[in-house]
Amino acid sequence: xxxxxxxxxxxxxxxxxxxxxxxxxxxxxxxxxxxxxxxxxxxxxxxxxxxxxxxxxxxxxxxxxxxxxxxxxxxxxxxxxxxxxxxxxxxxxxxxxxxxxxxxxxxxxxxxxxxxxxxxxxxxxxxxxxxxxxxxxxxxxxxxxxxxxxxxxxxxxxxxxxxxxxxxxxxxxxxxxxxxxxxxxxxxxxxxxxxxxxxxxxxxxxxxxxxxxxxxxxxxxxxxxxxxxxxxxxxxxxxxxxxxxxxxxxxxxxxxxxxxxxxxxxxxxxxxxxxxxxxxxxxxxxxxxxxxxxxxxxxxxxxxxxxxxxxxxxxxxxxxxxxxxxxxxxxxxxxxxxxxxxxxxxxxxxxxxxxxxxxxxxxxxxxxxxxxxxxxxxxxxxxxxxxxxxxxxxxxxxxxxxxxxxxxxxxxxxxxxxxxxxxxxx
Ligand code: HAM
Numbered sequence: 001x002x003x004x005x006x007x008x009x010x011x012x013x014x015x016x017x018x019x020x021x022x023x024x025x026x027x028x029x030x031x032x033x034x035x036x037x038x039x040x041x042x043x044x045x046x047x048x049x050x051x052x053x054x055x056x057x058x059x060x061x062x063x064x065x066x067x068x069x070x071x072x073x074x075x076x077x078x079x080x081x082x083x084x085x086x087x088x089x090x091x092x093x094x095x096x097x098x099x100x101x102x103x104x105x106x107x108x109x110x111x112x113x114x115x116x117x118x119x120x121x122x123x124x125x126x127x128x129x130x131x132x133x134x135x136x137x138x139x140x141x142x143x144x145x146x147x148x149x150x151x152x153x154x155x156x157x158x159x160x161x162x163x164x165x166x167x168x169x170x171x172x173x174x175x176x177x178x179x180x181x182x183x184x185x186x187x188x189x190x191x192x193x194x195x196x197x198x199x200x201x202x203x204x205x206x207x208x209x210x211x212x213x214x215x216x217x218x219x220x221x222x223x224x225x226x227x228x229x230x231x232x233x234x235x236x237x238x239x240x241x242x243x244x245x246x247x248x249x250x251x252x253x254x255x256x257x258x259x260x261x262x263x264x265x266x267x268x269x270x271x272x273x274x275x276x277x278x279x280x281x282x283x284x285x286x287x288x289x290x291x292x293x294x295x296x297x298x299x300x301x302x303x304x305x306x307x308x309x310x311x312x313x314x315x316x317x318x319x320x321x322x323x324x325x326x327x328x329x330x331x332x333x334x335x336x337x338x339x340x341x342x343x344x345x346x347x348x349x350x351x352x353x354x355x356x357x358x359x360x361x362x363x364x365x366x367x368x369x370x371x372x373x374x375x376x377x378x379x380x381x382x383x384x385x386x387x388x389x390x391x392x393x394x395x396x397x398x399x400x401x402x403x404x405x406x407x408x409x410x411x412x413x414x415x416x417x418x419x420x421x422x423x424x425x426x
Contacts, residue, residue, distance in 0.1 A: 010118030011125040012308050017327045024326030025156060025310050026109050029129040032151040033107045036144060038131050041106040043087045049077040055086030055293055057260020059200035066114040080113035083259065084130045084304055085286065092134055093295035102135030121277030121309050132302035134290065139234050142265040142285060143241030145301050149269060149281055150247050152305065157325070158313055161280060164252040165267040166224055169231035177226035178202065188216050207256035224253035238265050263287040265301065273316030280313055281305035332358040332419055334376035338369060338388035346387055356416050377402060383419065
């Protein structure tokens with residue numbers, strides 16, 4: 001009988017063996033963040049709705065169309081987090097983390113929720129790995145943040161991606177650009193909805209997917225050309241810091257991030273093997289966000305990397321038949337016990353081998369030797385042993401190498417030593 005339940009539409013789920021790759025991605029992305037002194041922050045999955053309407057911004061699709069908002073039993077409006085930055089800043093303010101030495105460096109990973117139209121690489125529940133560095137506007141920090149994402153992708157073995165960066169400048173630069181952009185947009189023949197969107201945030205029109213708008217916007221004034229001397233100098237410093245690390249980038253002055261809080265350096269990582277949902281990560285600086293949410297006037301910068309899309313990108317880059325890192329469950333030894341006495345002895349043997357660091361599985365239940373051997377084979381274990389009454393009496397077992405079938409007679413007391421020797425000869 002087939003189950004009448006199915007996962008909700010558009011959510012991503014990871015089952016073995018793909019879940020092993022998922023875990024490997026998270027563990028690998030953490031390495032460069034930990035090496036740069038970032039620490040874990042674990043936050044609620046839902047927050048006050050207003051945190052996002054204010055923090056993420058009223059002109060964004062995320063806030064106007066994509067939030068999962070509900071009322072709790074006390075009549076409060078709550079929203080499943082659509083992104084991580086607003087929550088991190090809320091926690092930094094609430095718990096006074098910015099009273100410690102600056103910048104505060106935090107990383108997080110977990111599920112996020114956006115009610116989008118599901119398609120390949122675009123889900124309603126998806127996963128991000130993110131970092132935020134709060135309390136310094138040093139351009140070297142911008143480059144550090146970008147390099148942490150870059151190193152993470154590289155450590156995973158990804159190759160076919162490009163870093164795109166631009167700068168939204170400081171507020172003076174944005175004000176002078178906004179004046180010209182508003183005047184330019186006023187001269188366009190736009191429908192009412194688009195015009196209203198442009199009134200809230202004219203930069204959104206650069207992100208419009210319709211050909212006629214794309215066409216019209218191709219002549220629009222670009223913010224990058226309006227940076228004042230200070231903002232320009234800052235952007236130059238970020239770029240030369242990236243150069244010094246050998247990190248290649250493309251300047252993309254038409255990049256529009258989907259969230260309103262960005263200022264200064266913004267960036268995206270784009271993968272060539274994913275079709276329409278090519279953004280595998282993005283981020284940038286947010287000068288006013290902390291103040292907007294009721295905190296002090298501190299700048300911050302961070303990124304969110306899409307774990308689902310990184311997994312798809314790894315799969316897209318893999319050669320046919322190639323195993324991805326972490327895909328193969330690794331087991332050193334599969335232990336098959338036959339008979340009550342052997343089962344009780346094996347139970348403690350398995351326990352002690354695991355404590356010595358070996359990955360060991362044992363058969364459960366009263367299976368025939370044939371069925372147990374089949375399970376050992378399926379498990380992918382490198383070695384297997386069978387322990388019955390005669391092995392118990394002699395104190396030695398035949399260690400079977402599963403790939404070749406080769407047998408080595410080993411004393412039970414030196415099983416760990418033999419396994420270690422054979423593993424180091426890998
Ligand atoms: P974002 O660009 O909205 O930024 O999302 C970051 C990444 O999450 C995207 O590049 C993409 O890989 C992934 N992503 C977003 N939406 C979906 C979806 N529906 N399905 C699958 N993957 C998705 C942020 O969220 C910012 N909080 C990043 C940040 C941190 N900026 C500064 N600090």
